[in-house]
Amino acid sequence: MANASAPGDRAGGSWLAQASRGVPLAWRERRVARRTSRESLQLYRELEATRPQLSAVARYEQVIARRTGLDGAGVRQVLQHAEDSFASWPVERPLRFRDVVQYLVVHECLTADASAVGTRTRLTTIIAEVIPRDLWARPLRTRLRYPIASRYSRGRDPTTPPAASLVMTDSSPSTAPAGAASPATMTGGEALVAGLLAHGVDAVFGLPGVQTYGLFDALKRAEDRVRVICPRHEQSCAYMALGYAVSTGRPGVFSVVPGPGLMNAAAGLLTAYGLNAPVLCLTGEVPAAWIGRGRGHLHEMPDQLAVLRQLTKWSALIDEPGQAQALLALAFQQMTAGRQGPVGLEMPWDHFTKKVPVAAAGTLPPVPPPVADPAAVSEAARLLAAARAPMIMVGGGALAAAPEVRALAEALGAPVVAFRVGLGILSSEHELSHTIASGRALWDDTDVLLAIGTRLEIPDFRWRSKPAGLKTIRIDIDPREFERVPAEVELLADAAPATAALAAALARLRPGPQPGRRAASRAARAATEVAVGRLTPQIEFLHAIRAALPRDGYFVDEMCQVGYTAWLGLPVYEPRHFVTSGYQGTLGYGFPTALGVKVAHPDRAVVSVAGDGGFMFACAELATAAQYGIGVTLVVFDNGSFGNVRRDQQRAFGRRIASDLLNPDFVRLGESFGVPSCRAEGPAALERELKAAFGRPGPALIVVPVERDSEASPWELIIPGGR
Numbered sequence: 001m002a003n004a005s006a007p008g009d010r011a012g013g014s015w016l017a018q019a020s021r022g023v024p025l026a027w028r029e030r031r032v033a034r035r036t037s038r039e040s041l042q043l044y045r046e047l048e049a050t051r052p053q054l055s056a057v058a059r060y061e062q063v064i065a066r067r068t069g070l071d072g073a074g075v076r077q078v079l080q081h082a083e084d085s086f087a088s089w090p091v092e093r094p095l096r097f098r099d100v101v102q103y104l105v106v107h108e109c110l111t112a113d114a115s116a117v118g119t120r121t122r123l124t125t126i127i128a129e130v131i132p133r134d135l136w137a138r139p140l141r142t143r144l145r146y147p148i149a150s151r152y153s154r155g156r157d158p159t160t161p162p163a164a165s166l167v168m169t170d171s172s173p174s175t176a177p178a179g180a181a182s183p184a185t186m187t188g189g190e191a192l193v194a195g196l197l198a199h200g201v202d203a204v205f206g207l208p209g210v211q212t213y214g215l216f217d218a219l220k221r222a223e224d225r226v227r228v229i230c231p232r233h234e235q236s237c238a239y240m241a242l243g244y245a246v247s248t249g250r251p252g253v254f255s256v257v258p259g260p261g262l263m264n265a266a267a268g269l270l271t272a273y274g275l276n277a278p279v280l281c282l283t284g285e286v287p288a289a290w291i292g293r294g295r296g297h298l299h300e301m302p303d304q305l306a307v308l309r310q311l312t313k314w315s316a317l318i319d320e321p322g323q324a325q326a327l328l329a330l331a332f333q334q335m336t337a338g339r340q341g342p343v344g345l346e347m348p349w350d351h352f353t354k355k356v357p358v359a360a361a362g363t364l365p366p367v368p369p370p371v372a373d374p375a376a377v378s379e380a381a382r383l384l385a386a387a388r389a390p391m392i393m394v395g396g397g398a399l400a401a402a403p404e405v406r407a408l409a410e411a412l413g414a415p416v417v418a419f420r421v422g423l424g425i426l427s428s429e430h431e432l433s434h435t436i437a438s439g440r441a442l443w444d445d446t447d448v449l450l451a452i453g454t455r456l457e458i459p460d461f462r463w464r465s466k467p468a469g470l471k472t473i474r475i476d477i478d479p480r481e482f483e484r485v486p487a488e489v490e491l492l493a494d495a496a497p498a499t500a501a502l503a504a505a506l507a508r509l510r511p512g513p514q515p516g517r518r519a520a521s522r523a524a525r526a527a528t529e530v531a532v533g534r535l536t537p538q539i540e541f542l543h544a545i546r547a548a549l550p551r552d553g554y555f556v557d558e559m560c561q562v563g564y565t566a567w568l569g570l571p572v573y574e575p576r577h578f579v580t581s582g583y584q585g586t587l588g589y590g591f592p593t594a595l596g597v598k599v600a601h602p603d604r605a606v607v608s609v610a611g612d613g614g615f616m617f618a619c620a621e622l623a624t625a626a627q628y629g630i631g632v633t634l635v636v637f638d639n640g641s642f643g644n645v646r647r648d649q650q651r652a653f654g655r656r657i658a659s660d661l662l663n664p665d666f667v668r669l670g671e672s673f674g675v676p677s678c679r680a681e682g683p684a685a686l687e688r689e690l691k692a693a694f695g696r697p698g699p700a701l702i703v704v705p706v707e708r709d710s711e712a713s714p715w716e717l718i719i720p721g722g723r
């Protein structure tokens with residue numbers, strides 16, 4: 001099985017290499033040109049140009065070797081396994097060629113190397129173009145021969161299925177699961193719950209259905225260790241898990257039925273994807289024997305796994321219940337590796353209740369993050385040391401780097417600018433802390449930008465201008481970011497250690513900050529405070545909220561006038577305490593997300609703001625708040641309209657449509673759910689009612705009437721020049 005040559009020298013190479021090598025270039029190029037867009041052809045040419053790096057088997061061999069600690073023979077065994085997949089794909093359903101390609105490229109390479117994701121995208125695109133379409137979609141008549149894990153194991157007869165072992169578990173002590181034990185007989189549902197407990201999960205936001213009964217019954221038997229909260233709609237399952245995840249940094253878990261249940265949760269998954277939030281979706285499937293047959297079984301969705309994969313960074317089908325814990329451990333590893341993000345696992349209906357031998361798989365160690373190249377760190381430090389007016393921008397990737405960001409900012413005297421997710425990384429009370437509004441005032445003078453864990457939305461989409469001669473340094477854990485927005489110096493690394501390394505290198509070069517930077521920062525903050533102070537009445541409501549909300553309380557925003565203004569005018573003192581839907585701008589996410597925040601932080605105050613439009617997306621969750629005693633304080637600003645849309649339409653078209661709302665009596669609505677509800681006319685009343693609500697256990701609803709069209713637009717401060 002194993003090939004005797006060294007990694008990279010394998011005669012013939014893997015099928016992957018053959019797929020891109022075996023056909024003459026011109027022929028393939030013509031074929032690609034005939035069938036594909038210009039863009040694809042360009043991509044294809046790029047691949048050809050960089051083939052030595054991209055398609056070389058050596059690259060994958062090295063990557064796998066580095067990640068797993070396997071020796072050359074072990075690596076070749078893994079690759080051999082990949083090639084074997086043609087003949088022995090480990091799922092019990094007809095396969096398409098595409099499945100195999102996805103498996104090889106995504107599963108093998110990604111599992112082994114979280115940083116290979118850019119390559120994955122390129123390779124799957126290219127391979128899709130190069131391989132004839134009829135072959136791409138052709139079913140491969142293969143059936144389960146033996147489960148995945150057995151073929152990774154060294155020295156074991158590959159045709160003997162182990163009960164369940166983790167991918168590559170036998171290969172290296174560094175990847176051996178913690179707490180692995182001998183097999184016990186249990187159902188797929190029980191295996192999942194045991195796996196969740198092994199990962200420290202203490203809450204599951206779930207809405208059951210016939211496919212997932214086995215999971216929920218197992219959860220029932222573990223209810224002393226894991227809390228199950230069942231909201232009134234699947235969207236809220238995902239949002240609650242999201243709130244749990246973003247406010248703690250720990251994975252949030254939810255479960256929904258397949259098909260329509262998964263689709264109902266999709267906006268939440270998409271929002272988690274945009275926020276790089278570690279959220280695990282556990283869903284069902286039609287019974288194993290029905291998968292892929294298109295017969296219209298209950299909740300069947302064509303190629304559900306493909307849909308799930310589009311909404312997550314990694315997803316898998318649990319082919320057989322014995323693999324449940326292994327794949328769950330892999331899901332947790334993926335969710336928290338590199339650039340974090342949501343993951344999905346789907347399990348066929350019958351597997352949830354099928355009893356099989358399952359070894360307790362335990363957990364997998366975290367994938368070690370890449371370490372910044374010391375030469376690049378020195379180069380970045382040199383740029384910063386020579387900078388006259390440096391600026392730091394932070395995003396979600398810097399949430400765990402608050403002390404390091406602060407130290408570096410103080411050493412440089414550099415302003416730290418955050419838009420939404422990054423608010424609180426440097427406390428708003430710090431004189432170097434800036435919102436997107438006050439940061440703008442310092443931008444034109446900036447000569448070096450240090451971007452930490454951010455997509456650089458602010459300069460690219462919002463300010464849309466760059467100071468002449470600007471030099472940019474980026475710290476990011478995702479190598480694709482450097483393809484999207486290249487920088488003069490790119491540090492592929494985790495934010496906290498890379499920022500600390502940069503500060504240390506800087507200290508060796510320059511004793512202190514450039515003079516005058518703090519004064520400039522203070523002046524920009526003061527000037528902007530005046531401008532933001534004109535955003536009435538929203539800013540007055542925000543002052544009231546800040547005055548009432550304890551310092552360690554959580555604020556959950558929304559796509560509403562008070563929400564947008566909060567990005568500019570709500571002081572935030574700690575990272576993760578300002579919860580937002582980020583670039584997805586998901587109307588209606590706020591209240592259910594806040595419920596998840598509160599479940600994770602039962603002893604902290606949590607305030608959720610919403611417009612009358614957004615609130616009604618998930619107002620049924622007042623029932624959930626009441627039933628489970630989840631003490632979120634919800635403030636609904638009732639302006640009888642999709643106010644933002646109304647204003648935009650009026651400005652752009654001079655007329656309006658589909659933006660006026662006829663609302664129920666929100667106070668009576670809240671009361672009908674058993675939630676203490678009141679009306680607060682004006683900021684002073686709001687502050688009073690908030691303080692009262694925070695002083696009581698349980699949820700509260702405060703309705704604030706706002707005159708239609710009375711709100712000042714915050715957009716000029718968010719996107720100067722208009723949108």
Ligand SMILES: Cc1ncc(C[n+]2csc(CCOP(=O)(O)OP(=O)(O)O)c2C)c(N)n1
Nearest residue numbers: 560561585587611612613614641642643644
């Ligand atoms: C899922 C989703 N649907 C639609 C929109 C478009 N949208 C953005 S703001 C808005 C109106 C919000 O109205 P409301 O919640 O009452 O807040 P207001 O602007 O009135 O303060 C709409 C429809 C969106 N951002 N997200």
Ligand SMILES: [Mg+2]
Nearest residue numbers: 611612641643
């Ligand atoms: Mg409104």
